[in-house]
Amino acid sequence: MRPIIEFCTNNLHFGTDKIMEELELNLDYDVVEYGCLTNCGQCYMMPYAMVDGEIVSAESAEELLAAIMAKIKEAEAWDELDLD
Secondary structure, eight states: OOOEEEEEGGGGGGTHHHHHHHHHTOTTSEEEEESOOSOHHHHHHSOEEEETTEEEEOSSHHHHHHHHHHHHHHHHHHHHHHHO
């Protein structure tokens, strides 16, 4: 299953715009930017994105990228278990 990674336009000031652009280069991911993801408290406090509908957050944009990749690997591992 292709991961869906969603970003909030209002959160891009944390540097998540660069993370989003980097992830868009990988054609294995569906990267979507929304005007609002209705997580205003989260959005105001720190960088975050949603990966397959689950919030992933971190203290910095660089850490967010690592957290997103970890979440994708976790989902892939579950997918492999389901196929067995």
